[in-house]
Amino acid sequence: MEYEKGLKKVADSQSEWMKCVQYEDINGNGRLFGGRLMEWMDEVAGIAALRHSGCQVTTVAVDNLKFKKGAFINDVVVIIARITYVGRTSMEVRVDVFFEERETGHRFMINRAYFTEVCIDEKGKPIPVPYGIEPVTEVEKAEYDGALKRIEIRKIRRAEGY
Numbered sequence: 367m368e369y370e371k372g373l374k375k376v377a378d379s380q381s382e383w384m385k386c387v388q389y390e391d392i393n394g395n396g397r398l399f400g401g402r403l404m405e406w407m408d409e410v411a412g413i414a415a416l417r418h419s420g421c422q423v424t425t426v427a428v429d430n431l432k433f434k435k436g437a438f439i440n441d442v443v444v445i446i447a448r449i450t451y452v453g454r455t456s457m458e459v460r461v462d463v464f465f466e467e468r469e470t471g472h473r474f475m476i477n478r479a480y481f482t483e484v485c486i487d488e489k490g491k492p493i494p495v496p497y498g499i500e501p502v503t504e505v506e507k508a509e510y511d512g513a514l515k516r517i518e519i520r521k522i523r524r525a526e527g528y
């Protein structure tokens with residue numbers, strides 16, 4: 367597929383992954399272990415970033431991670447990652463996690479976070495992301511505008527050493 371003006375759409379790299387929660391994923395409270403969920407989220411964020419860029423990527427930061435609700439044994443968990451913004455060498459990826467109700471197929475959000483993924487060369491040094499992002503829907507445009515604000519906040523936090 368050829369991309370005009372070096373832009374790709376959010377849908378080109380949107381990545382969805384599903385998992386049925388097993389005994390080995392459960393913590394002492396009978397809930398999905400938070401660290402396990404973060405591992406899955408990191409993996410899907412990385413897949414979206416590498417599908418967008420075609421580069422090797424690594425995670426440099428995770429922001430606004432929120433555990434809104436728990437998940438339990440046998441629950442079907444759905445993880446969706448979308449590119450929201452592309453900088454020079456980095457991409458912001460929004461990751462939403464849902465519990466999918468068996469009977470109805472309705473999805474309820476249980477977790478959300480913004481990952482920053484960086485394109486790297488074979489020595490692990492940041493390299494430019496080859497494609498920009500073209501937000502199309504109103505939601506994608508709102509996410510893009512939100513990313514501009516989040517990037518400013520991150521710059522302030524980095525400057526202040528958080």
Ligand SMILES: CC(C)(COP(=O)(O)OP(=O)(O)OC[C@H]1O[C@@H](n2cnc3c(N)ncnc32)[C@H](O)[C@@H]1OP(=O)(O)O)[C@@H](O)C(=O)NCCC(=O)NCCS
Nearest residue numbers: 424425426427453454455456457482484486490491492520
């Ligand atoms: C990712 C890494 C190569 C970046 O190196 P670096 O020296 O920080 O590079 P830079 O300062 O040029 O930053 C690269 C990009 O990341 C962004 N970035 C760096 N630190 C960030 C942070 N804390 N939050 C958000 N973005 C950040 C920069 O803004 C820049 O983006 P841009 O080019 O689009 O503007 C380096 O930090 C690293 O190797 N980290 C470890 C990664 C890792 O092992 N992850 C876990 C396994 S996946």
